[in-house]
């Protein structure tokens with residue numbers, strides 16, 4: 006009934022792209038899907054395990070894994086049961102079930118700050134609704150956030166995250182898209198990450214207006230910058246002292262190193278967090294998770310609105326359950342750790358002998374590639390040394406050799422493997438990375 010038309014030869018493939026561009030801006034349904042290294046989007050025909058095939062029939066070992074969403078691998082067998090069960094139950098759109106409760110219970114057990122859960126679709130939706138709650142609870146509109154962190158594309162947070170070098174200290178902070186009103190930027194205070202002094206002094210200056218400290222605890226969206234020892238603890242202490250809420254955006258960091266996310270990995274518990282990406286095992290699912298006292302401010306108990314026709318569809322609930330059941334097993338983490346040890350040992354060796362300065366930074370199964378330095382990168386300013394053109398060339402070289410790193414427009418972002426990758430796959434990734442760097446000199 007739904008037959009994917011596979012183009013026959015380059016001319017037909019080009020024609021598909023032309024059709025795409027005629028009806029979809031840039032031919033892609035998400036702007037970052039446009040691949041600068043290829044000069045067009047990546048149209049796919051199928052995916053399985055650690056691989057996907059493009060519309061031209063080329064096979065790729067996948068080092069994007071849906072930006073971290075398909076951590077179990079593509080076409081994980083549990084998904085077949087998800088679709089089958091949802092079908093048998095009639096789809097059930099806009100209605101809750103005991104599966105919703107079970108998944109919320111599982112997450113409350115796993116996530117340190119978890120006492121209540123509300124599900125959303127995308128991560129952007131989750132941060133938007135969580136921030137509304139934070140503002141309602143704290144009674145203060147201003148938000149402290151950090152350079153290099155990403156919290157979704159909406160008007161509340163696409164401000165001050167990735168400013169150009171000459172806009173780092175701009176106030177109101179740099180707006181990352183046209184169309185975002187300046188009045189919203191005035192509600193944001195953007196600071197360097199890992200700078201305790203800057204955080205304390207901003208809090209002292211704005212303590213009557215700031216209600217929320219928003220942190221992407223592992224800054225995957227800037228090449229994987231880790232919190233310096235003591236920084237998260239200090240943010241926790243300042244939030245407590247000044248009656249602010251500590252909000253960890255763990256859309257990406259959830260379940261990358263352990264089931265409890267970065268808050269478990271670093272031992273600092275926020276008041277509220279958002280999780281997403283891998284939670285849905287490839288289906289759209291994110292969640293807002295926090296202390297009961299806050300979360301019970303959502304209507305119908307309180308006066309904070311959070312509703313949506315497509316909140317928590319049954320398929321996403323079931324795939325979320327499939328995912329948490331998997332990450333509860335020791336076997337999952339044993340495999341992930343062993344693949345990680347092999348990959349990161351190899352990448353460090355490659356970085357050492359690479360003629361092009363490059364640094365790989367990791368947390369759990371995802372890592373950043375930063376060109377232009379061999380030294381640790383601990384904040385956004387340092388990451389500005391990253392050379393975007395080199396990144397794009399690296400992606401071109403690796404995809405030519407059958408390994409897909411997403412180029413993020415050349416930005417230092419994040420890449421990673423899944424449960425479906427094997428030790429042989431990792432060897433191949435290392436060889437291709439090495440060969441590509443050598444070929445780029």
Ligand SMILES: Cc1ncc(COP(=O)(O)O)c(C=O)c1O
Nearest residue numbers: 127128129155156157254256257
């Ligand atoms: C930390 C963080 N927050 C929010 C988002 C937005 O999530 P989504 O792309 O599902 O809207 C992302 C996505 O990359 C993210 O990494």
